[in-house]
Amino acid sequence: MKMINYLASEEGQYLLMWGIEGTNWNMEDGKHVPNDDLIEGFQTDFDKTILDTGVRKWTWFVKNGNGTDGTPYDVSQYKVKETRQVAMNHFGENDRWDTAEFAGLTPAGSTPDGLKWQKIQDIYDQEYPKIVNADSHDAAMEEYDKMISEMNDAGLEDVEKVITQNYQERMKLWNE
Structure with missing residues (x-):
C-alpha cells in the first residue's frame, strides 16, 4: 500500500510519467520542464522513447490533468494543447468533434447487461467481415439483417437502454 500511495501521489506521478529529475526533466522557476530530447522523442x-528512457513505461495509477505547478502529469501532453490549438485553427467549424461524452457508456462487464453487451460484440465481430466481403449488395444486406436479428435476440434493446441511461446521467453531471 505504501508503494501504491506513493505512485498515486504527485511526486510518484511525475516519476512515472516524466522520469528522473536532472536526467529527463528539470525544475525551472517552480515548474517541471522536460528536456527537449524527451519531447522530441x-x-x-x-514507443522507442518509452523503451529508451523508461518514462511512461509503467502507467499505473495515472492521474489526468495537471500537477500543482500547472504542468501535466503526463509529459507526453506537455504543450500539446498549444500545438493542438494551432492545428485546430486551420480546421473549419464543422471539421472536428469531441466524442468524449460517448466514451464508456456500455454496461459494466460483470452485470447481466454487460454479458449481453459482450455477446453483441461477439456477434458483430463474427458478422461484420461477412458483410464487408459479401459478393453483392443483396448478400451484404442479408448478412446485415441476420446480424441485427442475432443482436436483438442477444438483448440489444436492454443494452441500448443502459447506454441511454448512462448517457443521460453523464449529461446531468456535465451540465451541473
Missing part, C-alpha cells in the same frame, strides 16, 4: 517515436 515522444513526438517522433513514442
Whole structure:
C-alpha cells in the first residue's frame, strides 16, 4: 500500500510519467520542464522513447490533468494543447468533434447487461467481415439483417437502454 500511495501521489506521478529529475526533466522557476530530447522523442517515436528512457513505461495509477505547478502529469501532453490549438485553427467549424461524452457508456462487464453487451460484440465481430466481403449488395444486406436479428435476440434493446441511461446521467453531471 505504501508503494501504491506513493505512485498515486504527485511526486510518484511525475516519476512515472516524466522520469528522473536532472536526467529527463528539470525544475525551472517552480515548474517541471522536460528536456527537449524527451519531447522530441515522444513526438517522433513514442514507443522507442518509452523503451529508451523508461518514462511512461509503467502507467499505473495515472492521474489526468495537471500537477500543482500547472504542468501535466503526463509529459507526453506537455504543450500539446498549444500545438493542438494551432492545428485546430486551420480546421473549419464543422471539421472536428469531441466524442468524449460517448466514451464508456456500455454496461459494466460483470452485470447481466454487460454479458449481453459482450455477446453483441461477439456477434458483430463474427458478422461484420461477412458483410464487408459479401459478393453483392443483396448478400451484404442479408448478412446485415441476420446480424441485427442475432443482436436483438442477444438483448440489444436492454443494452441500448443502459447506454441511454448512462448517457443521460453523464449529461446531468456535465451540465451541473
